[in-house]
Amino acid sequence: AQSVSQHNHHVILSEAASLELGCNYSYGGTVNLFWYVQYPGQHLQLLLKYFSGDPLVKGIKGFEAEFIKSKFSFNLRKPSVQWSDTAEYFCAVHSRSGATNKLIFGTGTLLAVQP
Amino acid sequence: GAVVSQHPSWVICKSGTSVKIECRSLDFQATTMFWYRQFPKQSLMLMATSNEGSKATYEQGVEKDKFLINHASLTLSTLTVTSAHPEDSSFYICSASLRTGGGYEQYFGPGTRLTVT
Numbered sequence: 001a002q003s004v005s006q007h008n009h010h011v012i013l014s015e016a017a018s019l020e021l022g023c024n025y026s027y028g029g030t031v032n033l034f035w036y037v038q039y040p041g042q043h044l045q046l047l048l049k050y051f052s053g054d055p056l057v058k059g060i061k062g063f064e065a066e067f068i069k070s071k072f073s074f075n076l077r078k079p080s081v082q083w084s085d086t087a088e089y090f091c092a093v094h095s096r097s098g099a100t101n102k103l104i105f106g107t108g109t110l111l112a113v114q115p
Numbered sequence: 116g117a118v119v120s121q122h123p124s125w126v127i128c129k130s131g132t133s134v135k136i137e138c139r140s141l142d143f144q145a146t147t148m149f150w151y152r153q154f155p156k157q158s159l160m161l162m163a164t165s166n167e168g169s170k171a172t173y174e175q176g177v178e179k180d181k182f183l184i185n186h187a188s189l190t191l192s193t194l195t196v197t198s199a200h201p202e203d204s205s206f207y208i209c210s211a212s213l214r215t216g217g218g219y220e221q222y223f224g225p226g227t228r229l230t231v232t
Contacts, residue, residue: 043225105158
């Protein structure tokens, strides 16, 4: 069965620190990869996605992620976090060979940025 | 674009009653919508895939007779929690699928907080 692992459950950083959130998935076929963000009291929003092409994808608000196929990873990065980045971050995978386009979500990483 | 709404945003009901939650794609048509449940400080758990004009596909362990899903049009899916019990209290989130570029994206609604007393 497909699964998505996010290794960091809770991350605390100071403003201007660099961020890297890990995401690994278990599926051998072709996948689409996503990072979603959920700000406090708000709904899930798409940060960035990878469908094909350049494995380094850039999203909104200065976030980027790199797809490394050999490592089954899609880690999220930001060079300098801000207090407003405090939120929960979810990695998700969609198997392109499946009969449906359902997403499998990781357990989420709660990021707290201290001013 | 690609906005998804849910109604109501929160609801309190008594044990044994039924509650209907609506999910609408406001500016696009969605043949497929999804229903999730999110527990506090946990990830989204997929409950079912809602297919327009056909039966929903439920994930393992989700009671189809308890969580009735209807996807009668390309912009509306409903989730009815029948005979609700306190353990059904949760945050229910829907999403609508839209094909963009090389794949499908899901756009999420704001969620519905259900409290069963």
